[in-house]
Amino acid sequence: MAIMVRDLPPEERPREKLLAYGPSGLSNAELLAILLRSGTRKKSVLRIAEEILARIKEQGLVGMVHISVAELAKIDGVGKVKAATLQAAIELARRLAVQQSAKIQMITGPEDVARYAMPHYRFEQKEHFAVLLLNTKNHVISMPEVSVGSLSASVVHPREVFRAAIDHAAAAMILLHNHPSGDPTPSREDIAVTERLVKAGKIMDIPVLDHVVLGRDRFISLKEKGLLQG
Known part of the structure; x- marks a missing residue:
């Protein structure tokens, strides 16, 4: 016979x-059980949680970001309403993280870049390449996205990168992109694209100050690694 939450001592019940x-x-x-609120006649809400x-054990808790409402609804005891509740909670958490990152107004190093951009790209399943545009005092102007997909010279073209900088009257920029694998170690292609854009920045008189690669909870600055050449 399944043990229900109501059968537990009050001090052991999630809520x-x-x-x-x-x-x-x-x-x-x-925590999931509180969001689900109730179980079924044969299964406790804790068991459903x-x-x-x-279902997401290989990815860990981050898997909750990628599991769809349809997938959740197929789990016995969840259904569409509870699945929607879970998705809403996840989206609220994401928006809170993004809102907190927006408080960073001035970039003093790669740590600030990571704190600003990580909430936007930490859980993306494709590579996103963006530029953090700065004014003369290194205050953030904007963070336009340039491309989505595997990073390559053909995808990330200087024309598109510097068009964004010119449109926003940026004095300098920091390149950034995410690695969906979670490992921020820069690839040869990352380094090659960086060199090309650094050279273009010198011609355009809009310096590229760094290229920050975002992993899941880590980041790497190509400048700190001595890889910002051009």
Whole structure:
């Protein structure tokens, strides 16, 4: 016979634990259970939450970003309404992270670049190439996206990169892109594209200050690695 949440002592029930100790004291399954709200006659809400986590175990919790409403709804005890609730919670968390990053107004190093851009690209499944455009005091003007797909010289053309800089009257720029694998180690192509754009920046008198590659929770600055040449 399945043990339901109502059969647990009050201090062990997810909602009561959250109210008593705060959300940081709960497991991932318990937090999901609160969002799901209820189980079925044969399955507790905690069991359903555990099944969702088991479905994404290879990716870890980040898998929640990529699992679709349709996939979630197929799990016994979830359905479309609960799946939509989970997706809404994930989107709110993403928007909060993006909003927090927008508070960074001045770039003093690659750490600021990562904090500004990571919420936008951490969970993307394709490579996105963007430019962080700065004014003369290194304040952020804009972060236009130039291309989506594998990074290559044919995809990231200086014409498109510097058109964005000219349109925004940028004094300098920082290149950035994400690695969907989560490993920010720059490839040969990353280095080649950087060299090409650094040279173009010198001609256009819009210097390329750095190229930051974003992983899942890590980043690498080509400038810090001594790879910003041109």
